[in-house]
Amino acid sequence: MKPKRAEIDVVKPGWLTTVQDLGRHGYQRYGMPVSGAMDRFAAIVGNRLVGNPDGAAVLECTLKGPELFFRDDARLAVTGADLSPTLDGNDIPLWECLNVRRGGRLRFGMRRVGFRCYLAIAGGFDAPTALGSRSTHCPSQTGGLDGRPLRAGDLLFGGSFDGGAEQLVGRRLPDRLLPRYDRSIILRVVLDSRREFFQDAAVSTLLRSVYTVAPQSDRMGYRLIGPPLPRAGAHHFISEGTVTGTLQVPADGQPILLMADRQTTGGYPPIAAVISVDLPSAAQLGPGDTVRFVSCSIVEAQALLRTRHHLLDAALPPITVNRRSL
Amino acid sequence: MRLIPLGDSAVTVELGEAIDPDVNALVVAYANRIIEQGWNGIVDVVPTYRSITVHYDPIQWDLTALTDRLLILSCPHPHEVESQGALHKIPVLYGGDSGPDLEGVASFAGLKPSEVIALHTSVCYRVYMLGFTPGFPYLGLLPEQLAIPRLQTPRPRVPPGSVGLADRQTGIYPIATPGGWRLIGRTPIPLYHRTGLDPFLLKPGDRVRFRPIDQNEFERLSREMAHGHDRP
Structure with a gap:
């Protein structure tokens, strides 16, 4: 069968829907944030389900999903948060590869669980690459659709894909690998080895308290409200590199959890960093959700x-050969 | 040299205690040496004032393997290091709407606005690091007399090209963002050129001198930049 390339109309954009891949690496030394899917696990699973390489571009839909009209046949998977997706009015399963026919209409409803939902399409979403990535970084208007979220009236293009690979349809992520989202979660952290920036009580406070995600939270970071983490006054912190998952602590002691669009460098001392395997759960938190932290070794x-990586590879092997679709 | 793991996917290599041009020259040289190795799974190398943050893929690397490699590679010796990079002359329209804090900085320093401009343009600054937003340079050291604290409340929107002061640093906002530095002027030169082949004007270790321009030159340069920007 001839390779196809789906055209998709954006009827409604949703609350914040952006094109993302696995991020823009190699430019942090120039101050360029990494960006990319907040929930990398959901983005990767979506891509593998539809037969894409892990780094193909997906749509990240936040809180309230878009309404999309398919001008062509397409193959898709919806992963991550359950925002009540429907196809032509019928509920569709998450974490499963399915076909949508020409004229199909994908809608989302209320948030059931999680905060960010991913739409992967066979062939990936086509957008020009900027600095090697299709990820949208809105503040610098880089990547994706002119560096901005989707708008009503946009026309999206799927990359070309082999329409004959019907055996993928109905394939789903095994239940044992399905993430469980909750509005109250525990995140594991690696504590920062330096103690000079905080009073002794700060670490025990961090590990004993419940923090609430503040409304002023976005792809850059989550402001957390809870017992303050007392800084030690004497040591001046000189700006240094940050990682996604860093818990940095401004003078008021209220920690900020740095996420995908984080600044590459930070001037507030870090007390800990959320471990990579837990970042997808953190990505599914919204304002008002709560989190506790437990300590973990590197x-x-x-x-x-690595265990999660191997389990996923065993269940849904990565696609590496078909470069055409990228 | 102190190694500080950041979570499970990065390690910061600290080469000094303070903001110092010689320490920063080592930082830039060591960062470049790490990048030149082209190691698989090293996804970003970020030089800052006195340290380098190396981001790695924890599937491909564990911390011990990486720190061993970094120690074997070793930091360049000070005498091997080229201490300064390219020199950039950045034209700035000082004061007025372009530099709403110029008067305030002058009264803080007990100087006339023209003396603030003279002081600000008297120094050849080092690009210690880039951060905050794409292409934002942390330039130093600012003359002591101009060292002024940040605004109590940051502005919700600082226009692109704005030149600001904070403590012993001066910097340029490449894109419109919130910002708390005191704004004394504005340059028409884009620091982040998102469609360009080399989108970032300044690199760590480069040098910057500011040059005062008038409104006419600002407008002429702005037009030229916009034209160059649009050219395919």
Whole structure:
């Protein structure tokens, strides 16, 4: 069958829907944030389900999904948050590859669980790459659709894909690998080895308290409201690199959890960093949700990540050969 | 040299205690040496004032393997290091709407606005690091007399090209963002050129001198930049 390239109309854009891939690497030294899907696990699973390489561009839909009209046949998967997706009025399953026929209409409804939902389409969403990535970074108007969220009236293009690979349809992520989202979660952190920036009570406060995600939270970071983490006054912190998951602490002691669009460098001392394997759960938090932190070693954190990686590879092997679709 | 792991996917290599041009020259040289190795799974190398943050893929690397490699590679010796990069002359329209804090900085320093401009343009600054937003340079050191604290409340929107002061630093806002630095002027030169082949004007270790311009030159340069920007 001839390769196809789906055209999709954006009827309604949703609350904040952006094109994302796995991020823009290699430019942090120039101050360029990494961006990319907040929930990398959901984005990767969506891509594998429809037969894409992990780094194909997906739509990240936040809180309230878009309404999309398919001018052509397409193959898609919806992963991440359950924002009540429907196709032509019928509920569709998450974490499963399905076909949509020409004239199909994808809508979303209320948020059931999670905060960010991913739409992967066979062939990936086509957008020009900027600095090697299709990820949208809105503040600098870089990547995606002119560096901005979707708008009503936009026309999206799927990359070309082999319409004959019907055996993918109905394939789903095994239940044992399905993430469980909750509005009250525990995140594991690696504590920063330096103690000079905080009073002794700060770490025990962090590990004993419940923090609430503040309304002023976005793809850059979540402001967390809870017992303050007392800084030690004497040491001046000189700006240094940050990682996604860093819990940085401004003078008021209220931690900020840095996420996908984080600044590459930070002037507030870090007290800990959320481990990579838990970042997808953090990505599914919204304002008002709560989090507790438990300590974890680096070795343990990396072992957990590798285990998840191997389990996913066993269940849904990565697609590496078909470069055409990228 | 102190190694500080950041979570499970990065490590910061600290080469000094303070903001110092010689330490920063080592930082830039060591960062470039790490980048030149082209190691698989090293996804970003970020030089800052006195340290380098190396971001790695924890699937491909564990911390010990990486720190061993970094220690074997070793930091360049000070005498091997080219201490300064390219020199950029940045034209700035000082004061007025372009630099709403110029008067305030002058009264803080007990100087006339023209003396603030003279002081600000008297120094050849080092690009210690880039951060905050794409292409934002942290330039130093600002003359002591101009060291002024940040605004109590940051502005919700600082126009692109704005030149600001904070403590012993001066910087340029490449894109419109909130910002708390004191704004004394504005340059028409884009620091982040998102469609360009080399989108970032300044690199760590480069040098910057400011040059005062008038409104006419600002407008002429703005037009030229916009034209150059649109050219395919």
